[in-house]
Amino acid sequence: KAGVTQTPRYLIKTRGQQVTLSCSPISGHRSVSWYQQTPGQGLQFLFEYFSETQRNKGNFPGRFSGRQFSNSRSEMNVSTLELGDSALYLCASSLSWTGTSSPLHFGNGTRLTVT
Amino acid sequence: QQQVKQSPQSLIVQKGGISIINCAYENTAFDYFPWYQQFPGKGPALLIAIRPDVSEKKEGRFTISFNKSAKQFSLHIMDSQPGDSATYFCAASRKGGSRLTFGEGTQLTVNP
Numbered sequence: 654k655a656g657v658t659q660t661p662r663y664l665i666k667t668r669g670q671q672v673t674l675s676c677s678p679i680s681g682h683r684s685v686s687w688y689q690q691t692p693g694q695g696l697q698f699l700f701e702y703f704s705e706t707q708r709n710k711g712n713f714p715g716r717f718s719g720r721q722f723s724n725s726r727s728e729m730n731v732s733t734l735e736l737g738d739s740a741l742y743l744c745a746s747s748l749s750w751t752g753t754s755s756p757l758h759f760g761n762g763t764r765l766t767v768t
Numbered sequence: 769q770q771q772v773k774q775s776p777q778s779l780i781v782q783k784g785g786i787s788i789i790n791c792a793y794e795n796t797a798f799d800y801f802p803w804y805q806q807f808p809g810k811g812p813a814l815l816i817a818i819r820p821d822v823s824e825k826k827e828g829r830f831t832i833s834f835n836k837s838a839k840q841f842s843l844h845i846m847d848s849q850p851g852d853s854a855t856y857f858c859a860a861s862r863k864g865g866s867r868l869t870f871g872e873g874t875q876l877t878v879n880p
Contacts, residue, residue, distance in 0.1 A: 657811070684866060696812070696857065696870040709867050743811050747866055756802060757866060759811030 654680060657760035659744050665766045671732040674763045678725050678746030684708075685727040686757060687719060690741040699742075702727055703749070734767045741765075772860050774871025781878050787845040789874045791858035794839065798860035802868070803832065803843050806855045815856070816843070848878045 658677040666672050678685050686709075687699040698711040702721035719729040725746075731738055741764050745757040773792045781787045791801075799820055804812035818825045818832040818841065825832045831844040845852055858871040 686866065686868075688868075695872050696859075696868075698867050698869070701867060711867075745811075749866075755866065756814050756817060757868060758814065759804075761809065761811045 657744055657746050657758055659742075659760040659763050661763060662761070663764045663766075665768060666734050667768055668734055668736060670734050671730060672734060672765060673728055673730045674742055674744075674765070676727045676729075676744030676746075676760060678727070678744075679758055682746035682748055682758070683725050684747045684749055684755070685721055685725065686745045686747075687727070687729050688743040688745065688759075689713075690743055690762070691739075696743070699729065731765075736767050739765060739767045772858060772869050772871045774858050774874060776874060777872065778875045779877070781848045781876065783848065783850060783878055783880050785848050785878075787848045787852070787876055787878070788842060789856055789858070789876070790840065790842045791871050792838075792840045793860050793869075795860070795862070795869075796839070797862045798869075799863040800861045801832070801834065801841050802859050802861075803830075804857045804859060804870075806857065806873075812857060845876075848876075850878045850880050852876060853878050 660675045684703040686701040690696045701709040705721045716732045721727045741762040743762045745759045748755040802817035803815045805815045806812040816827045816830050820836045829846045834841045856874045859868040
């Protein structure tokens with residue numbers, strides 16, 4: 654079974670621009686979560702989607718948004734990019750959003766560099 | 769109260785030795801405690817997980833020990849191998865949700 658696929662792998666953007674990252678979950682998984690990973694802040698939760706609805710949101714500004722499509726694929730968007738948005742953005746999928754019986758499986762991430 | 773504290777930040781172990789990584793949490797609502805392994809250029813991969821109704825769980829060379837009263841849990845890697853060299857993250861989530869709160873990570877180096 655194919656794993657979580659994230660595209661693109663690398664992205665370079667300029668301050669003020671916006672960016673869209675894509676995630677295809679493991680087949681059959683209906684929940685998709687997004688995490689930001691930086692050397693200073695570690696792994697931080699952005700948001701989670703299940704059945705096209707946002708179920709949970711982390712402490713990030715409104716510039717960070719996401720959505721999920723009917724096929725469970727997800728996108729996240731960051732508008733008005735700042736230098737501090739440079740990070741590895743990880744997508745994770747699971748069968749459901751109840752956690753304990755449905756572990757998260759991560760993709761290899763999209764490395765975003767903002768210049 | 770949502771934090772998970774992980775130590776040490778880095779660890780160097782000889783091949784065949786035991787690697788021990790510790791985590792502590794504050795939020796008693798956490799009820800699922802996974803460990804993830806991450807290699808450079810890759811996403812975190814689930815290694816082993818435990819629930820608080822169990823004090824120990826073993827899978828191969830990897831063991832989680834859980835102390836509910838102390839709100840601490842640890843990962844033991846027996847017979848550590850150079851291929852185990854990676855960054856290890858502990859995490860926790862609340863009942864009924866899959867949102868993970870991660871520890872700061874431990875960079876493990878196993879020397880041959």
